[in-house]
Amino acid sequence: MILEAIVLNVREGEAAGFEEAFEQAKAIVAASPGFEGLRLLRCIETSHRYLLLIEWATLDDHLIGFRGSAGFEEWRGLLHHFYEPAPLVEHFEPFVEVLGGD
């Protein structure tokens, strides 16, 4: 599993529009081969900031499969105009995991 992690800074005043567009866009990425799950989270300290975490089976499922697809153009069209500045996309591989046990 490869985790794509992006901090998204949404333009002032456009958070509601972004959230609505994301609800529509999420099905596009979820239908892409190798997609293993996503979480979109809202930042507590900074309004209009979000963390997007997407799990892919392999790096190529994201960089070649999804980015080379027609769905990616639709995803971009729905979401990218909300971001200021353009986000840095990074990928991470799992190294340590500890489960909570209450």
Added chain:
Amino acid sequence: MILEAIVLNVREGEAAGFEEAFEQAKAIVAASPGFEGLRLLRCIETSHRYLLLIEWATLDDHLIGFRGSAGFEEWRGLLHHFYEPAPLVEHFEPFVEVLGGD
């Protein structure tokens, strides 16, 4: 659930030492009340960079409970000297989740 997310930039040449120290330090945070799990991941694009994701039951479990504990001083002592620059700690609340279904 609140997700604490930190991008950790480890000093050049100290990644192995950091990884070893983290293996020791993880039990400290895992024993703190409200801890619900953690993942440490290695960045694929940038060596010496990691993403630390810690799930807490509440924000106060991190900011008051863990940071006010004796364990936190031990955690800091083990890990913080590896970071350059000092990391930005942010908290996120879940908004959208999509599970993969192959």
